[in-house]
Amino acid sequence: MSVSNTRPITPDLIAAHGLKPDEYERILSLIGREPTFTELGIFSAMWNEHCSYKSSKKWLRTLPTKGPRVIQGPGENAGVVDIDDGDCVVFKMESHNHPSYIEPYQGAATGVGGILRDVFTMGARPVAAMNALRFGAPDHPKTRHLVSGVVAGVGGYGNSFGVPTVGGEVEFDARYNGNILVNAFAAGLAKSDAIFYSKAEGVGLPVVYLGAKTGRDGVGGATMASAEFDESIEEKRPTVQVGDPFTEKCLLEACLELMATGAVIAIQDMGAAGLTCSAVEMGAKGDLGIELNLDLVPVREERMTAYEMMLSESQERMLMVLRPEKEEEAKAIFVKWGLDFAIVGKTTDDLRFRILHQGEKVANLPIKELGDEAPEYDRPWTPAAPKAPLAAGDIPQADVADALLKLVGSANNSSRRWVYEQYDTLIQGNSLQLPGGDAGVVRVEGHAHKALAFSSDVTPRYVEADPYEGGKQAVAECWRNLTATGALPLAATDNLNFGNPERPEIMSQFVHAIKGIGEACRELEFPIVSGNVSLYNETNGQAILPTPTIGGVGLIKDWSKMARIRFAEQGQAILLAGAPGEWGTHLGQSVYLRDIHGRTDGSAPPVDLAHEKRVGEFVRGLIAEGIATAVHDCSSGGLALAVAEMAMASGIGAHLNQPEGIDPIPVFYGEDQGRYVVTVKESSLDRVFARAEAAGVFCPWIGRTGGSWVTLGKARPVSIEQLRSAHESWFPDYMNGGESFPAAAE
């Protein structure tokens, strides 16, 4: 007799499970009786926003998810994309925002662990990771603690597991003061004919539990992640799981070894809502019922109730359906790696999700309806209200050289070395481009020339100013960063972080951002193959900046020809591919306005997708033919920051001209989209101009590399040494609580 299962179902209990009264009514009509306590927990786990996508599903369906290279789109543990020669790349990005705010080290660590598991569950060996991190204002009393904990957690898990972290983002904005974002990306390699799915097949087959033991950690985590925060946040710490990268590494090796034996029919990792979600997914997808006997589940705590076992989010666990004749072989592999292996149930033909515990049936629910009949909302949203453009002639002035020094040393544009040096960027021996460039690049093992490029991008201030253009820009910038290495962008994963969707103005951001993302993905032939939605990123009614992070993957046929951001040689020509006539024009929402003048007004820069594609193809062509000697896209900080970064990366200076009769501020600091700084040998110029003309791309010759100074038009030259000093010192000074950063009082 399981005492807790007889707990009376009261309105308070229902509300505490995050279920609305009408959702509870739906449960009653589905099962025709009052649910047991365990069943209520199961519904809560399956029907919360995090697992059911009930507010977002309608809009997610509008995204392009197919393409000639797409083997598996959204709906599985990760997306799968063909990279030729029978190889494929398996990747996904997922948020772990709420847990990371509550407990930064473990929250971030288990975010990394969860995404790695998603990738190797499909039979792929993880080869690259990225992390898009967003924190509150640097002077907020919690920020330094959160940065320190999250970065250590990301590193602690990824480094021990053994995957190189090759890219990511770290940004600060006061709008994340109460809700930081931790978006973890992982990619793995597999053979296209050896992908593993979660769909169970065959009746009466053993359901096997693998990996770590089940504890009480994370009980109710997914429900917590589907609610706003308030002052009671400190009470939520027990809902954060604890990661064990050592077990995960063993689990990876054991799973890949097991998969090679042909024993695995279906596999699903236990992520959010643990045993509940994984079992329901396997059964529902295969049109089968699942019966679990919880007495057989390996546990690490005594007297756990059925409710706790079903909702535990203990990490490093897997559920599989195995071929019975291979059971002994499978078990031997798990014993070798010191992991638990237990047959905990079977597949059935009655489409019921039946849970037995201590001789009692504690749950008996219709398995298909648990997922398929989850509520779906068409939440109201307000019309788009993009911010107005700056008035004509509204060009606030500053000394061009001073502004450059200030921006390279600012919180958001300074070097992230302090962060990425805590990540193992080199493990596996295949890292070709490390953090600090446009994209991380990893060689594909077993091939002489093939490599993959990875980038994660979004500019939340643009999305806030204009969700539609901002959504487009996130995709375009990711596509551009991949292109800047010479890669052909293949597909993307989206991690959509927004506030409370029950507020029409937030839902409006979400809807318009998705429309923009969809439009850009279609135009750029860059389908979304996996993703994750994180809503309710609000504290006391203050929402985060809308942050739809796009993680993209590109294919490089021959890495010996890939481009890097560093200038190759002195005396080369600097070109600005894709420039408008004045080189740069758009100051609205620029970091120049924000960080030099404290202004956050103006419209977001528009993205002309046809132009984007044309320029990207032109640049990719220059790289493939070995004409381009260095390439860097222009993003935050415009032309000035792009050239400064190329100079700092190489130690070679640059002298830029300045168009006559035009204010230099928008020329150098405008954030017009679809532009790349490209260097070529001067002897290649004629060829380049001919190609540009044929492609219909404006590609002015704007300057020359050389010396050890960066000179922007008529502005005072700034030495690379000075730039580097400003660029490299912000982060360590901040984290050390240096002079300019008085220790914040808690």
Place this chain on the structure above:
Amino acid sequence: MKSAVVQLPGLNRDRDMIAALTKISGKAPVTIWQTETEIPDVDLIVIPGGFSYGDYLRCGAIAARMPVMQAIKAKAEKGVKVLGVCNGFQILLEAGMLPGALMRNASLRFVCKEIKLEVANAETEFTRAYAKGQIIRCPVAHHDGNYFADAETLKSIEGNGQVVFRYADGTNPNGSINDIAGVMNARGNVLGMMPHPENLIESAHGGNDGRGIFASALDVIAA
């Protein structure tokens, strides 16, 4: 020459090491699992980097007490070359096969970056390919690489030429005493080092400064 790579749960640079040994010697190394007590007949045994058994106790402490380490010790006593890199170095120290200890980095943070190494002793079975005093590039990636030895031990290893590598040009990433990055035993057949030469052996790595260690140990130095 034949080589072997030790594979323990939690080690994670074993594949890097296998790739490096294969590329440099043209022969794939054999692998040794944690439970093996009979080590095959090889000339070089490599314990690669990682986090053996999670390093949840002191780094390398659990691995050092596994049966396989007794077998490796016995081989080393017979003169077989043993190279421990990163976690492998920590394991060799914990097993008492090398002098000194490794503490948490002075910064208290994990550090992954390229540093400079001075070849302090080029007359060893692992460094013959280099010249004494040569400065080479090499990456590091560790949380506990802060080498320490008491004054007496330090005097003895410095005097005996047992300090094989030193961090050079102010690149000491972890606070190691005397900038020590790699030490060997008195006999000269067991070397432990924190940096990862296996991650700098080919053009894809942006250089091949790490190659000389394997070329020396495997006796495949190009003429």
